[in-house]
Amino acid sequence: MSLFEDNYFTIEEPAEGIFRDKGSKFVAYAYPFTDEGQLKDIIAELKALHPKARHHCWAYRLTPDRTVFRVNDDGEPSGTAGRPILNVLLSKDVTNILVVVVRYFGGTLLGVPGLINAYKVATQEALEVATIVEKTVNDVYRISFDYLQMNDVMRLVKEENLLILSQQFDNLCVMDVSVRKLHVNLVVQKLEKLERVEYSYIRTI
Structure with missing residues (x-):
């Protein structure tokens, strides 16, 4: 964000998206997110909601100047989950947002390209249905x-x-x-x- 920019884009309310591939199911949850302290509670809530899911991978971006971000692969091969989620947030230029993708393993390995695609598409699906708003x-x-x-x-x-x-x-x-x-x-x-x-x-x- 330049010195003269004082606006940013975020989502108005939580949204969900789903992607399936070879029996695996990827459920993406997008949340308006401004406080890193909320992360543990949100993950705990999703783990209670999906006790049989194999992975709960996530990425978030914070602050209007979009400089704060974190990713987590939660046991998936490094770079195949959190980073693809974050890349969607970067391409949509949204901030103050958290996306958690819950994965149910379907028995067939998807390989690195398959995983990257699955986490990316699930995130895109959630943001497609989300209401993106401009804030100052x-x-x-x-x-x-x-x-x-x-x-x-x-x-x-x-x-x-x-x-x-x-x-x-x-x-x-x-x-x-x-x-x-x-x-x-x-x-x-x-x-x-x-x-x-x-x-x-x-x-x-």
């Missing part, structure tokens, strides 16, 4: 202001089409807003011009 990279800012400045702040929020994530109105008002990365400098300049208004960067989402 946003910074969250916390704005603190006197109640009397409410109109000025709300005008800015409306003008810049900011998403309010949380708000608390009292004598001192606090509001968390989401600002698209490309628009941050402009919004900050406008905040600077408002009297008795303070702001701070919280995180990127």
